[in-house]
Amino acid sequence: MERIESSANARIKEWAKLLQKKERDRTGRFLAEGDHLIQEAMKEGLVEVLISDHAEDYEFEPKILVPEHTVRKLSSSVSGAHSVAVCRQKQSVPEKTDRILILDGVQDPGNLGTLIRTAVSFRYDAVVCSMETVDLYNDKVIRSTQGSLFHIPVLRADLAEYTASLQKDGVCVIATTLEDAVPLKELPRPDRFAVILGNEGNGVGRHLQDAADVRVRIEMSGFESLNVAVAGGILMYELGAKAE
Numbered sequence: 001m002e003r004i005e006s007s008a009n010a011r012i013k014e015w016a017k018l019l020q021k022k023e024r025d026r027t028g029r030f031l032a033e034g035d036h037l038i039q040e041a042m043k044e045g046l047v048e049v050l051i052s053d054h055a056e057d058y059e060f061e062p063k064i065l066v067p068e069h070t071v072r073k074l075s076s077s078v079s080g081a082h083s084v085a086v087c088r089q090k091q092s093v094p095e096k097t098d099r100i101l102i103l104d105g106v107q108d109p110g111n112l113g114t115l116i117r118t119a120v121s122f123r124y125d126a127v128v129c130s131m132e133t134v135d136l137y138n139d140k141v142i143r144s145t146q147g148s149l150f151h152i153p154v155l156r157a158d159l160a161e162y163t164a165s166l167q168k169d170g171v172c173v174i175a176t177t178l179e180d181a182v183p184l185k186e187l188p189r190p191d192r193f194a195v196i197l198g199n200e201g202n203g204v205g206r207h208l209q210d211a212a213d214v215r216v217r218i219e220m221s222g223f224e225s226l227n228v229a230v231a232g233g234i235l236m237y238e239l240g241a242k243a244e
Contacts (some may be wrong), residue, residue, distance in 0.1 A: 003065045007073050015086055019076055021135050028089045029139040033081040040147025041087045052083040076139035092153040094126035097171055098192045104159055104208060105132040105199035113144025120148040122240040126164055127154045157210055166194050175204045175212035178194040183219045193239060197232050
């Protein structure tokens with residue numbers, strides 16, 4: 001097992017740069033910290049190097065033993081994790097497009113993570129994000145997905161082009177909006193569908209609403225709208241359950 005004693009080591013410095021989005025984008029790598037996330041990344045074969053201050057942690061090679069302060073240098077949280085893994089970003093294309101979650105400009109990392117986790121739980125085929133959606137490998141996104149990010153295709157795309165291609169393939173595109181929308185209880189349940197959720201403040205872009213096959217709203221009283229992650233959970237369950 002290799003040991004690195006100094007946080008000034010060149011490789012440690014390079015890995016620490018992965019705490020920055022521009023370096024993650026440049027290298028196609030990210031850092032996962034803590035036992036659960038590392039184990040989930042290992043299941044998908046995404047871990048390239050394991051850095052730990054505990055020699056007995058994980059049967060994995062290559063593994064590098066470092067002092068505790070070096071793990072802290074690579075950590076983005078105060079969780080007290082003893083291990084950090086250098087992982088490659090998952091590059092994948094959906095095998096099926098029967099159930100797709102589309103996110104237009106979601107900005108809160110917790111919302112994005114929760115939506116990805118929910119999509120995995122309800123057996124959606126993929127999550128497709130607009131270019132304006134928050135960074136997928138933001139540490140807060142990764143933590144809030146609880147590792148589900150590693151188990152579903154999650155990609156970025158031009159949503160106008162992507163939804164048009166789905167429609168050509170016979171997929172019903174459903175946009176969430178409060179305007180000129182059918183109540184969820186009246187929404188037809190197509191066999192193949194893509195549901196679009198929008199930005200926390202502005203909702204789904206008008207051009208996507210106009211191009212959608214159906215517009216839907218969740219019936220409620222007291223408030224006009226719900227948190228996007230809550231609304232997404234309701235819609236994914238209702239559409240998914242009825243499409244079984």
